[in-house]
Amino acid sequence: MNKLNEHTIKQAREGLRRKDFSSVELTKACLEQINKAEPSINAFVTICKKEALVQAKEADKLISSNQDLPLLGIPIAVKDNLSTLGIRTTASSKVLDDYIPPYDATVIKKLKDAGAVLLGKTNMDAWAHGSSTETSDYGTTKNPWNTNHLPGGSSGGSAAAVAADEAIAAIGTETAGSIRQPASWCGVVGLKPTYGRVSRYGVIAMASSLDSPGPITKTVEDSASLLQVLAGKDEYDATTSPLPIGDYTLPIESKLNNLKIGISDEYFIEGIDVEVKREVLDSIKKFEEMGAKIEKIKLFDPRYAIDVYTIIQRSEVSSNLARYDGIRYGSEREKFGDEAKRRIILGTYALSSGYYDQYYNKASKVRSVIIEDFKKAFEKIDVILTPTSPSLPLPIGATNKSIMFGEIADVLVEPSSIAGLPGISIPIGFAKKLPIGMQIIGPQFAEELILQVAGTYEKKTEKEEWRKIKPNL
């Protein structure tokens, strides 16, 4: 029998509905685990113990009057770049050390409306600049599977909190890799929705044309039920799509017969970890056994995406961070860390008169070419499978002197981010006692399809031995 905090959303929901336990008990179990694990993993910037217990009590009242909401009484952790009314929101930067938003991000509002209990705010790379959490001004988060290793990032705190069973589920945000890569390194499920599927309102902007909030969960099924709550057009975010949302929580059925899966050699790049490669190829074989057709496709070398991404992201960052001018948020600009300063300088340069065409404009054009490249690919195949990260979780300190660390760690997720496509990273096993993830990329707004494919795989492999292992904390 699972401990309460080890439950999935589905298990917790069923238990709460059957009144096997209360939301207060469930929330306390998570808070106890936080107490126990935080000294070694540091996944949270702010723990909302008092607020969470108040919300849990309210949830219990609703449950006792037989009310039902999709996430009623379920404790969830959210990344610290999501604005939370009355709860400080730092984006892991000391610049916002004492900033308390007067409003909720749309994602937070939706979670609250669905009855969720907000456990706390998770650690991240400062301003989401990074893939390690090492740029956080509140200390590095450690990988729960081996605390000498990095959890990935920027949503490293959310991924680690879920992996360490500190929360039932978590919310992250991804610009290029920031959900999928930490999910992969922490052995959990991370879904980056199509750009515009989930509202960005209230998410402290990193690169506005790329940012996408999404769920980080223990199972694919949980990912689907969270997306169901989060997705949709928002009257506060002009870039959200008016397309109706799918029914993501459909029961998993084997849709793999005749499913065409594309595999691209370009994504098994030079220098890829041999064990990662082997595990992913193994998983692809399992898909074949389940009836899918594997087809070799040719995609652009993902390394082109690094250049495009770097220019666009740095440019937008330089503009987005201008408001932290030392006048209104109490903290001087010296509080910006080196990484943010580097990005501001590079982005400012790239947008400067005379350089715009050479950099931003050219990057935008290549971005269109990458979008077309994927479009063409999806005329022939349904989904694309690739490793999520070319490496196993790297040791703490790996970002030292590696200014482009993030871009290299995220090379396999950047092209689909730039194209605004949805992708899901799921755990497929371990090597050296560290998790390995694989991603499934779909066409725009094909969240339903990639969740079904991922869910089918999860079901097929649910009995595998490695799934029983828990981090030793």
Added chain:
Amino acid sequence: MKYTPVIGLEVHVELKTNSKMFCRCSADYFGKKPNTHTCPVCLGLPGALPYPNKKAIEWCLMIGLALNCEISLFSKFDRKNYFYPDLPKGYQISQYDEPFCKNGFIDLSNKKRVGIRRVHMEEDTGKLIHEGNSTLIDFNRSGVPLVEIVTDPDFESAGEVVEYLKKIQQIVRTLGVSNADLERGDMRMEPNISLKNEGQKELPKYRIEVKNINSFKLVDKAIEAEIDRQTQNPGQRFQATMRYDEKTNTTVTMRLKEEAADYRYFPEPDIPPFHWQQAYIEKLKKDAKVMMDKPSEEEERTQELLIKFSPISPVSAATIARDPKFYSSYGGTASIGKDEFGTPYQGTANAIINQKVPLVGISDEERAKIIADLNRVSDVDEDELNKTIDEVLKENKSAVEDYKKGKENAIMFLVGQVMRMFPQKIDVSKVKASLLAKIK
């Protein structure tokens, strides 16, 4: 050497939409308690996003159409990045290379066609209030929709500019998209002025921009002052931003521009680009035309005044018709003034336009009586008048010279000097006639 002034104009018009450009806050900020019309969006809080106001964009398109502009079927917003404490995001959402409207024109009464280079949409900034050593920021105005109308450098005189501005004011009022109330800052004007040699084809290589002027009279004065300055100081024709100082009637340099500021424009990623349907634009065009063809309320009032209060001058009638406060006090006051005190209609008009009488808070009778008292003139001894005029002419030789050179205004200055010497009110026309007789 004779010079021809080259003048272009940027006008910002604040729209009277209910809500702001990118959020749901009320755009009616004038005179409201500071920072009460604000929200995360117009305060530029972390994570807040702009959501464009459809009506504001539609109104911007209609202004463009009324100014004979082309409407591009593709358009977008851009970020104009610069630092200023009244700009909470560190950038202004504006339009750079794809304005909603471009290449329009407007015809002046002298048959000159003034090119409208572009009409674009942007957001207003907050307001800085300097108090002692500290500066306060009021964000009520932050995010109010602004339409910027930019002309080609086609004007050659202050008079042309003022006529153009009055036309713009009338157009936006007729379209019902702005109150265009100058006192409230609904229209802010920035002329840029340079000189070229008479007959020179190419544009001058510099221009002086005079910032944020908010009355037609001051635009007129600022342009005159700047033309004077540039004419008299050929060495000081440089690229600069200036402001007009009303007290000294001079333009003062704010900053020298060696190069255009680098605003690092790039497409606003928070707002998807716009793709208009031709049919939609055609419909707006029709709407704008119907509204523009209908005689405006203002024109109807002018006609009414001209008929009812003949021989009031057309200029006075138009001025009164344009201002609701003038219009509501004129009719009654003029009738009573004429019937009971024998004040000519024009006399009442002058007193009201020059605001010699209170316009609100008193009855028409009271106002008519005040005007009658003001206009009562005392007889003046001819000899005494002539003696005084001689003295004034002696003491103001330069004004006399100015008048002889063609500066019409100089005569009114001299009239004023003469009037000042008499304790009682004397007849202006008599003074002017005597003065003219002596000068000639």
